Amino acid sequence: MNRFGIFQGVLFLAYLLVQVVIFKNAIFFHTAFCFIYLGYLLRWPVESNHMVSMGVGFVMGFLVDVFYDSLGLHTLTCVLIMYLRPYWLSVLTPQGGYDAGAVPGVAEYGFQWFLIYAAPLVFIHHAVLFFTEAGGFDYFWLTLGKIGASALYTLVLLCLVDVLFTRSKR
């Protein structure tokens, strides 16, 4: 196993543990949930194989589900955003294209770019997650409120983690 593999493995476990130990309990007003593990999936290297990245999403979602007792729920949403991600990334290609081995993050491409990149994916993830969990559109406004509040909460935390824990290359 090379250094890249070990580093990614440790990072994967760190995100998973932080999610299920801390953020599983850090819920505001029974509406705002934080799914910080999305940070790992969003910062997966740009030029990685499409199927490998869906596999990573699958494993991450599955493990989160084991802790949340919601088998399949996070799995299907994670696979969905990992499927959509390369298309969204190619729409957002910066001038001169991505560098080899680039990671989409705040330090690399700036705050504004990251927000445009992450916000729709986070929103889709939360929308599918909460509507599936509610079992349809019976509780529409309540669910929509949860989605909005949680997306905001997750995005703020994602930006914070990105700024605090990655070294700026500029």
Place this chain on the structure above:
Amino acid sequence: MERIFLFIYQYRAFFTFLVLELFAVWIFLENNQFQGTRFFNSSNRIAAAIHTFSQNTFDYFNLRQVNRTLAEENTYLRYELEKRNRQLENAHKIPVDPERINQFDFVSAKVVNNSVSRFTNFLTINKGSNEGIEPGMAVISQVGVVGKVKVASSHYSVVTSLLNVDVMVSGTLKRTGHFGTVQWDGSDPDFINLKYIPRHVKPVVGDTVVTSGYSGVFPSGIFIGTVADIQLSKEAPFYQLTVKLAQDFRSLTWVSVIKNRMLNELDSLEQHVPNFK
């Protein structure tokens, strides 16, 4: 044939997506409908160990409240014991079936994982099949109803909370004796709905709601809550009752699992009657 393979190869990412997604949807539906999926839930050893660690840390912040509820429970139990002693003094002449006295068996367990904010909430407790816990058993706290056991591993069990939009429990208005269905609407963890109380009944705010005992899972008379709000629209056949839950699910630390020793007898009796359920 070659062109089919070429086509699949060209869109391999999409087909991988389809396969993974269908698998995820399948396990999601499977998990919700049946009591299968023995291993991949929070009662497996590693997940439960991590939850136990995190719960133990959070426990220190609840100690004061736990102490108070335990003291309250002690007083209540002492009172009940005295009452029972009096009854026994008077009733010693009537022969009583010892099986009926021992019908319900209690196992005390600690909550190691809990949630109240999702639409489908679950608890994990630290007793499992080694202590005789089986799927379908009732779970109560010292205050009221908590839920039903969903899966049990050897040392842990996952309990479907009463705060779960898929769970229905038969409940009775204690004062009038009419029964309905208790079900959560997914919004506020302090309140739950009591449905199907017919309109000729006159419930008032403050009425006690207890379990009916009809399903055989819960013993009858276990406290659920008190009526907090009553609504009756003009042409509806039933009331819409909002019940304030007796148990604060956010501060749940100790629960009891109830084993009904006569459940098999009840079930096999009811199965003899065609179209009973």
